[in-house]
Amino acid sequence: MPLTTRRRLLRFGAAALPLVALGAALPSVARAATAPSGATLRMPAETDHHVRTFMAWPALSSVWSSNLGAVRRDIATVAHEISRYEPVVLLARPDQAADARYTCGSGAYYGIDVVEIPNDDLWIRDFGPTFVVAPGAVAGVDTRFNGWGKTGTSYAQPYANDAVAAATLLGQYGIDRVRAPFVGEGGSLETDGEGTLLATVSSLVNANRNPGMTQDQVEQGMRSVLGADKVIWVPGLAGQDITDAHIDCLARFTAPGRVILDKPGPGTDPKWIAVYEETRRILQGATDARGRRLAVTELPGPDRRYIRGRGTEFLSSYTNYYTANGAVLVPQFGDGYADGVAYAILQAAYPGRNVVQLNIDNIASGGGGIHCATQSQPVVPPAA
Template sequence: MPVTTRRRLLRFGAAALPLVALGAALPTVARAATAPSGATLRMPAETDQHVRTFMAWPALSSVWSSHLGAVRRDIATVAHEISRYEPVVMLARPDQAADARYTCGSGAYYGIEVVEIANDDLWIRDFGPTFVVAPGAVAGVDTNFNGWGKTGTSYAQPYANDAAAAATLLGQYGIDRVRAPFVGEGGSLETDGAGTLLATVSSLVNGNRNPGMSQDQVEQGMKSVLGVDKVIWVPGLAGQDITDAHIDCLARFTAPGQVILDKPGPGVDSKWVAVYEETRRILQDATDAQGRRLAITELPGPDRRYIRGRGNDFLSSYTNYYTANGAVLVPQFGDGYADGVAYAILQAAYPGRNVVQLNIDNIASGGGGIHCATQSQPVVPPVA
């Protein structure tokens, strides 16, 4: 199986970044992204109320081979579950839209709308817009998706349609587009909504995305476009998966000052255990934008001997969950004990939400999870 895992026109920019570092394809002017009122646009917490969830219909048999149909059924299952809590919009190629509508079918409580926007794969967290808001305003940050920088490697897959999808989607919904002064993906950005961002060095300060840019330059670009005050960096691990170790499979905010940390289960390669151990050491010593120490809750992964999925690319991480309005959607992998522990931990971390466990083995075989396959559009905060 050849799965390659995985305001009026807003003023924006990163004037502090040298033009040579940005590259010809990126914005040449950079200032903080602001709303018409002058308020700074900020990336909200995923737990804030959503207008809708965006998803994408996997398009290419060249990526998923004979498993494409099964992957599509997993995507339809996730969409149906989310639609119990909020509307879902599914991007699909025009010639595949009818199939998407048929497979998603009827019975969705809030509805599943299929919009005809060309795409290549299902990972809309990475190629879709990352939303930022201010009182009375919303915009979408286009992070200049470049296929995870994997052109010319064994992970390479087509991404031209995915790279254009954020701009097309924002235009269709009449939402202003802000172009980031760096190359990255939504899965590399994790915020508490209160000024703190978690990120891995490996997925952003990497020559395959941002050649010539230092960690400080990437950080200043993220602060300017996402409205964050502090970035907590963890090393991650480059070159061992298609994302170069995105943060959303490793550490997530459940609330300001509170972090869920993925703890690899038995049978996981030792290099990922080392990533976990190093991340834990850093988070234990870190403070957030308000100066608080972080409370860390470990989320143990399943025993690889007892899960249904197989293969080195199979993502057996519960941490790649998605918070919808009133729900937390999380994978279950077939290790009954570990699935139960994950349920209990997430229910305690999100007491006001229903924890919904789903079999997404076909999606996970491509190295991703429910969070990778979703992107939330936040409700615009009211004007005081």
């Protein structure tokens, strides 16, 4: 549907050009997007209060093969658990909406609303909007999803519907859309809500997303649409998974100045251990946008000999958890000791929330987790 009638013109600094008109060409100095009040729009911490959680109904048997039904049951399980704490909106293709409603339609405390928006897969963290807020204002950043840049590779899958879902969703809810001046995904962006971003070079400064753009140009684009004052970059690893090593499987803010770091469990490929070691070195020497040194807590992964899931794409990362209102939803993999350690570490990191462990083996078999399958819409801060 046309979105122009639902969109206010956001004001931007520099030459007062709206960022939606900049495309991939970023000016040498980019200024942060601002609300009509003049306040900077910032990506909030995921721990801030949510209006709702967005999810998506996996659509394609060509992607999931005979596992599609099981993956849908996992999505329904996650949606039901989140609905104990906040409303859930589930995107689904019009011809699949009835099935989604039937599977998710009972026992939801806050409700699960199925909206008919065509999609291809369940990874709404990556193709959905990334929200930014200011006092009295909210907008959604469309990071111009391009299927993780995997066209022509063994990871390629259909994404035409996912590529436009953010715009459609924002239009349906009457939320301003900002088109990012870089290509990326929500899973490649992690923030403390106070102006600090974490990101991997491998997933953003990559010719499969942003050809010809330097790291500084990508960073300026992130600053301009996400209200960031500082980006802490870690190398990551390109070409070894579909995301090129998203940050949300590696390091997460639990609070300003405090970071959870994924520590690979026994049986992990040595190349991912090297990624962890380099990330730990960088984070331990880093300061955030306000000059604080980061306190780093390691979150050990399970022993891959003892987990239920198998396969090279299986994501055995507890760090891909999701914080809902009052809860932390985290995978449980079947290694009883490691599952228990993860529970204790996350409960200590989020003392005011319930830690809910879920079997999501079917989702994890596709290389993602609970965080990848969710996107939060934050509450708008009160106007001054």
